[in-house]
Amino acid sequence: MLEIKDLHARVEGKDILNGIDLAVGDGEVHAIMGPNGSGKSTLANVLAGRDRFEVTRGSVTYDGENLLDMAPEERARAGVFLAFQYPVEIPGVNNTYFLKAALNAVRRHRGEPEVDAMDFMKLVREKLKVVHMDEDLLKRAINEGFSGGEKKRNEIFQMAVLEPRLAILDETDSGLDIDALKLVADGVNRLRDGKRSFLIVTHYPRLLQYVEPDRVHVLRHGRFVAEGDKDLAYELERRGYGWLDEKEAAAS
Amino acid sequence: MASSTEQLENRLSQRYKAGFVTEVDSDTVPPGLDEDVIRLISAKKGEPEWLTDWRLKAYHHWLTMMRPNWAHVRFPEPDYQAIRYYSAPKSKKDGPKSLDEVDPKLLETYDKLGIPLHEQKQLAGVAVDAVFDSVSVATTFKEKLAEHGVIFCSFSEAVQKHPELVREYLGSVVPHTDNFFASLNSAVFTDGSFVYVPRGVRCPMELSTYFRINAAQTGQFERTLIIADEGSHVSYLEGCTAPMRDENQLHAAVVELVALEGAHIKYSTVQNWYPGDENGKGGIYNFVTKRGDCRGDDSKISWTQIETGSAVTWKYPSCILRGDRSVGEFYSVALTNHWQQADTGTKMIHLGRDTKSTIVSKGISAGHGSNAYRGLVKVGRDAENARNHTQCDSLLMGDTCAAHTFPYIETKNPSAVVEHEATTSRIGEDQLFYCLQRGIGEEDAVNMIVNGFCKEVFRELPMEFAVEAQKLMEVSLEGAVG
Numbered sequence: 001m002l003e004i005k006d007l008h009a010r011v012e013g014k015d016i017l018n019g020i021d022l023a024v025g026d027g028e029v030h031a032i033m034g035p036n037g038s039g040k041s042t043l044a045n046v047l048a049g050r051d052r053f054e055v056t057r058g059s060v061t062y063d064g065e066n067l068l069d070m071a072p073e074e075r076a077r078a079g080v081f082l083a084f085q086y087p088v089e090i091p092g093v094n095n096t097y098f099l100k101a102a103l104n105a106v107r108r109h110r111g112e113p114e115v116d117a118m119d120f121m122k123l124v125r126e127k128l129k130v131v132h133m134d135e136d137l138l139k140r141a142i143n144e145g146f147s148g149g150e151k152k153r154n155e156i157f158q159m160a161v162l163e164p165r166l167a168i169l170d171e172t173d174s175g176l177d178i179d180a181l182k183l184v185a186d187g188v189n190r191l192r193d194g195k196r197s198f199l200i201v202t203h204y205p206r207l208l209q210y211v212e213p214d215r216v217h218v219l220r221h222g223r224f225v226a227e228g229d230k231d232l233a234y235e236l237e238r239r240g241y242g243w244l245d246e247k248e249a250a251a252s
Numbered sequence: 253m254a255s256s257t258e259q260l261e262n263r264l265s266q267r268y269k270a271g272f273v274t275e276v277d278s279d280t281v282p283p284g285l286d287e288d289v290i291r292l293i294s295a296k297k298g299e300p301e302w303l304t305d306w307r308l309k310a311y312h313h314w315l316t317m318m319r320p321n322w323a324h325v326r327f328p329e330p331d332y333q334a335i336r337y338y339s340a341p342k343s344k345k346d347g348p349k350s351l352d353e354v355d356p357k358l359l360e361t362y363d364k365l366g367i368p369l370h371e372q373k374q375l376a377g378v379a380v381d382a383v384f385d386s387v388s389v390a391t392t393f394k395e396k397l398a399e400h401g402v403i404f405c406s407f408s409e410a411v412q413k414h415p416e417l418v419r420e421y422l423g424s425v426v427p428h429t430d431n432f433f434a435s436l437n438s439a440v441f442t443d444g445s446f447v448y449v450p451r452g453v454r455c456p457m458e459l460s461t462y463f464r465i466n467a468a469q470t471g472q473f474e475r476t477l478i479i480a481d482e483g484s485h486v487s488y489l490e491g492c493t494a495p496m497r498d499e500n501q502l503h504a505a506v507v508e509l510v511a512l513e514g515a516h517i518k519y520s521t522v523q524n525w526y527p528g529d530e531n532g533k534g535g536i537y538n539f540v541t542k543r544g545d546c547r548g549d550d551s552k553i554s555w556t557q558i559e560t561g562s563a564v565t566w567k568y569p570s571c572i573l574r575g576d577r578s579v580g581e582f583y584s585v586a587l588t589n590h591w592q593q594a595d596t597g598t599k600m601i602h603l604g605r606d607t608k609s610t611i612v613s614k615g616i617s618a619g620h621g622s623n624a625y626r627g628l629v630k631v632g633r634d635a636e637n638a639r640n641h642t643q644c645d646s647l648l649m650g651d652t653c654a655a656h657t658f659p660y661i662e663t664k665n666p667s668a669v670v671e672h673e674a675t676t677s678r679i680g681e682d683q684l685f686y687c688l689q690r691g692i693g694e695e696d697a698v699n700m701i702v703n704g705f706c707k708e709v710f711r712e713l714p715m716e717f718a719v720e721a722q723k724l725m726e727v728s729l730e731g732a733v734g
Contacts, residue, residue, distance in 0.1 A: 048689050049688075049689075050685055052681070071688075072685065072688040072689055073688045073689075073691055073692065073693055073694070075689075076688065076689050076690055076691035077691040081689075082689050084686065084689075086682075087686070088680060088682045088683050088686045090683050090686070090687075090700075090701055090704055091704055091705060092703070092704030092705055092706070092707035092708070093700050093701065093703075093704035098687075098690070098692075098700070099690075101690075101692050101696065101700070102687075102690035102691050102692055105690070105691035105692055105693070106691045109691070141704065142686075158690065162690070162691075
């Protein structure tokens with residue numbers, strides 16, 4: 001469903017991605033790992049269409065369409081969801097109101113009727129259980145006064161409501177304590193349905209103990225330098241990213 | 253970032269929907285200001301001598317004054333001799349007695365502005381006084397209000413029918429010597445609204461005045477006086493629009509509110525005077541003095557203003573908290589886009605004991621707009637236990653606009669508690685992208701963020717108008733999506 005070929009991208013004139021190739025099939029979970037500054041978040045943001053990231057070469061095909069030609073909101077409506085690393089606060093804009101607008105934008109795109117307030121609340125109550133979130137959070141403004149863990153859970157909750165085709169988690173695990181991490185992982189696992197695909201961007205292998213990936217890709221200086229199954233994540237857990245440096249040095 | 257700033261700026265190119273001119277025969281005086289013009293205005297209105305004298309006193313005082321120049325706005329000095337101080341649509345000699353006698357062109361004008369004057373079409377429970385250039389053309393629901401003893405009429409009519417009330421209260425809150433523009437207004441004011449709510453009466457409907465500048469080269473100098481007698485409640489709303497013209501036009505109004513013991517006045521403004529074009533050409537100079545006097549104990553005056561129009565705004569709706577336990581409130585949204593400038597805020601003067609004031613100011617700057625909050629919180633020597641909370645937030649859109657905050661605090665009583673909070677934020681690429689990534693279109697996203705920012709103020713508006721205000725904000729920020 002997602003095919004990335006020779007993707008190059010830069011931010012503020014600096015090359016960050018230097019030729020990424022990646023194919024994700026329906027229902028697959030891929031982990032993108034790598035040390036800080038390796039280009040993980042850039043990849044996530046390029047796929048979501050953030051305009052300060054400039055694609056200089058390569059292609060991205062999503063369900064047969066040229067993803068890079070689509071505006072960010074079109075990508076979202078077509079089922080690309082980004083769980084943000086740093087979810088922003090939007091004061092005065094009610095969480096529920098926002099999410100209903102988002103859901104209806106997605107539904108309109110799919111040619112489905114908009115949900116009314118009653119049906120929406122029913123759906124929301126059901127999905128809150130996925131992340132064990134308190135209903136009170138819905139009455140507040142978007143992310144305003146949320147703790148770090150609440151913000152991340154809110155992202156997973158939004159994902160549960162919007163039911164994307166491709167979910168990209170940008171370091172959703174960073175800054176979470178073990179209980180919050182388990183809740184997030186549990187939420188993700190419940191949303192795995194054999195069709196929905198995941199790209200899990202993470203610095204730490206920890207999350208992957210709870211969400212088992214089909215493939216693990218290790219990013220270094222904007223390129224994949226190692227690929228494997230979940231065992232690669234454990235290898236990194238044991239040996240750290242420095243091990244890859246040695247490997248790279250030995251290869252050259 | 254560059255391209256998203258550009259998109260924002262595109263979206264901000266607004267269309268002004270009230271910018272048309274109505275072709276009506278007008279009775280207009282030649283430009284210029286002297287004693288004769290003032291006597292002429294007074295004579296046209298058949299005013300008693302004491303009022304003519306009051307105008308002349310104000311005029312002579314005005315001649316000795318200088319325009320205030322401390323505000324954070326810049327504009328060429330208006331030529332006060334080039335302004336026409338009186339313009340009225342010609343009508344039957346005695347003026348229309350009912351809506352049927354009002355010139356259909358005028359009714360059409362108000363229809364086009366979304367203010368149908370025919371009562372049956374009116375928003376349920378809202379009485380309207382429509383002021384066209386210098387005169388009031390129609391007041392609706394007068395009879396129904398009269399059943400409750402509420403007087404709601406044009407200022408001119410009040411001078412004729414209730415001279416004792418006008419004489420007692422006119423200038424009692426904003427004296428004829430108050431400031432340059434208030435003195436000018438006192439000399440040449442032409443019409444406006446008058447409200448008196450008797451003791452113990454809750455006004456059964458919202459009252460509103462709709463001000464329209466139509467004629468070219470005229471100034472609009474209206475005067476509004478609202479008196480809420482003991483224990484009464486009233487909610488009043490004013491709206492304003494003007495045609496699009498290349499010249500700047502002066503609007504210098506005075507509003508006086510008097511709340512006697514236990515009375516509550518809620519005064520809301522949706523100001524949408526023509527703001528000028530995207531190059532800063534034309535637009536209204538909106539130099540207004542608004543002040544409320546909480547004269548009795550336990551009285552309350554609440555100002556809410558949505559300021560989206562005018563080229564230059566200079567306006568500080570204020571409260572004098574004279575009565576013990578009196579309460580003053582000021583809720584404001586001011587939006588400056590293109591080359592608009594606003595210097596606006598409030599004064600809360602605490603004189604009585606246990607008085608309380610709240611200030612919530614939201615400034616939105618876009619384009620080359622400049623937005624300043626200026627506020628004074630003053631606590632007098634005898635104002636034991638005065639409390640004030642001020643919150644002052646600025647939202648910047650794009651990188652060519654400006655926001656300023658000038659808070660002044662003077663307390664002479666050590667028991668006072670005065671709090672000031674201020675924030676400045678930029679409509680973030682982050683916030684915008686967050687909305688886009690959830691599938692929400694760009695225009696909807698900006699409206700959502702701006703409305704969220706203004707929420708605390710919008711919710712203070714009477715319900716019928718909160719939606720209008722929200723729409724007006726959307727129009728003011730509307731344009732082609734990049």
